[in-house]
Amino acid sequence: MKSALYLCLLLLGLQVQGQLKSNLNDEQQEQETAHFPEDHSQAEGENSPHVKIAPSNADFAFRVYKQIREETGNKNIFFSPLSISTAFTMLSLGARSNTLSQLHKGLAFNLTEMEEQEIHAGFQRILQLLNDPHQEDQLNMGNALFIDDRLKLLQKFLDDVRSLYYSEAISTSFQNSPEAIKEINKYIETKTHGKIVDFLQDLDPNTVMVLVNYIFFKGYWEKPFSPLSTRDADFMLDAKNSVKVKMMQQNKHFNIHRDKKLSCWVVEIPYKGNTTSLFILPDEGTMKQVEDALLKDTVSSWLKSLDYRQIYLDLPKFSISGSYDVRSLFEKMGVTEVFSDHADLSGVAENALLKVSKAIHKAMVDVSENGTEAAAVTLIEIAESAEFPPPPLIKFNKPFLMMIIDKSTDGVLFMGRIVNPTAKEE
Known part of the structure; x- marks a missing residue:
């Protein structure tokens, strides 16, 4: 009987609240746009590790999205690719042989283009940047290991997760399962400011x-929507069916792009600070076409093509969630060994055969x-073993x-x- 090792990954994000700000200069100044992987080389140099791994992380994000789409069908999707990639990349510090090779391939890392050390240095820099105390928004990312007294971690693995991923190491007695669960859930609740509560149910x-x-x-938001302009409206689920939503409205300048080839609108709605959002509105009947084209090159092209234009913008208020079996997603993407009895995680601990079980x-x-x-949680259980016409109306009502x-x-x-702003998680 092999002992079990849980890797529990928690991602919590995006809490926005506060006062409306003055927009006197909003229409007069061009907004800074996001830069996707290949366009960000000026910041710290294209050879900086976090710049080098950005295209791989983007490839991974869109690959996982398409795998989720295959499994969910015509339902809402929402997930954090950064949570998943950080989790498995940190785990890869203890992976060896074919298990490590499969993880690298599944995470879209090509070791002919970068060294393994650069991958981890890239995530180290991401953690540094996301935790910059001087940024205008509040964005924090961190890691922790809850370690049973019976498990003897290899010193190199422990040193690496501490120095590269800034992980805390917390001694825990898993023989008292209820107390261990309580301790872990308390940590998660604290770090996520109460957004993720009682996440871990059993061990x-x-x-x-x-x-x-x-x-x-x-x-x-850099340009908050006025609640006075929010009204009831129809959101078209398909050609015949609709649901009622609260539709927010603005008539201001935004960075937008009309992709004529893919038949969709792209609207950038920035937050204050270093975070932005892209909303992509496919024409009726073209959702699959746009989703199929979701690649880092496509998004990079959109971002390069953004024009600062006045638009009439309708965007629904919505709250959705999604839960995913990452093991199933990874196995269908060809990452199988880390979940099997053949897993080689010998770089994690002494005298312990480990595998990811969930x-x-x-x-x-x-x-x-x-x-x-927005909030997200990932849990990995490891067991031993051009020119525009007058202001367009871009209406996100489908x-x-x-x-x-x-x-x-x-x-x-x-x-x-x-696909349905009113749908609750099943």
């Missing part, structure tokens, strides 16, 4: 470690007049896509598809 009797990764973001992820998003509130991007790291914090 495998042989659990020897739990790893937690969290992200918390609190920001504000990996789950949950995320939620709430969009309102002042901004966006299924659309959204991304939330951190501009300092080019990281896709969250992404999703909203």
Whole structure:
């Protein structure tokens, strides 16, 4: 019987609340746009590790999105690719041989283009940038290891997760399972400012470690929607069916792009600070076409093509969530060995055969007049073993896509598809 190792990853983000600000200069100044992986090389040099891994992280994000789409069908989607990639990349510090190779491939890292050390240095820099105390918004990311007294971690693994991922190491007695669960849930609740409560429900009797990764973001729209302009409106689920939503409205300048080839509108709605959002509105009947084209090159092209224009913008208030079996997603993406009895995680601990037995992820998003509130949780259980016409009306009253991007790291914090703003998680 092998003992079990949980890797519990928690991501919490995007809490936005606050006062409306003056917009006297909003229409007079061009807004800074987000830069996707290949466009961000000027910040610290294209050879900076976090710049080098950004394209891989983007490829991973869109690959996971498409895998989720296959499994969910025509339902809402919302998840955090950064949570999942950070989790498994940190785990890869202890992976060896084919298990490590599969993880690298699944995470879209090509070791002919970068060294393994650069990958981890890239995530180290992402953590530094996301935790910058001087940024205008509040954006924090961190990690913790809850380690059973019976498990002897290899010193190198412990040193690496501390120095590269700034992970805390917390001694925990998993033989007292209820107390261990209580301790971990308290940590998660504290780090996520009460947004994720009682996340961990049970532990495998042989659990020897739990790893937690969290992200918390609190920001504000640069141009808040006035609640006085919000009205009831129809959101078209399809050609024949609709639901009632609270539709927010603005008539201001935004960075927008009309992709004629893919038949969609792209609107950037920035937050104060280094975070922005992209809302993509496909024409009726073109959602699949746009989703199929979701690649880093496509999004990079959109961002390069943004024009600062006055528009009439309608955007619904919505709150959705989604839960995903990351193990199933990874296995269908070809990452299988880390979940099997053949897993080689010998770089984690002494005299322990480990494997990932469970990996789950949950995320939620709430969009309102002042901004966006989003949270996500990933749990990995490891067991031993051009020129525009007059201001267009861009009305998000039918299924659309959204991304939330951190501009300092080019990281896709969250992404999703909203097909029914009123749907509750099943």
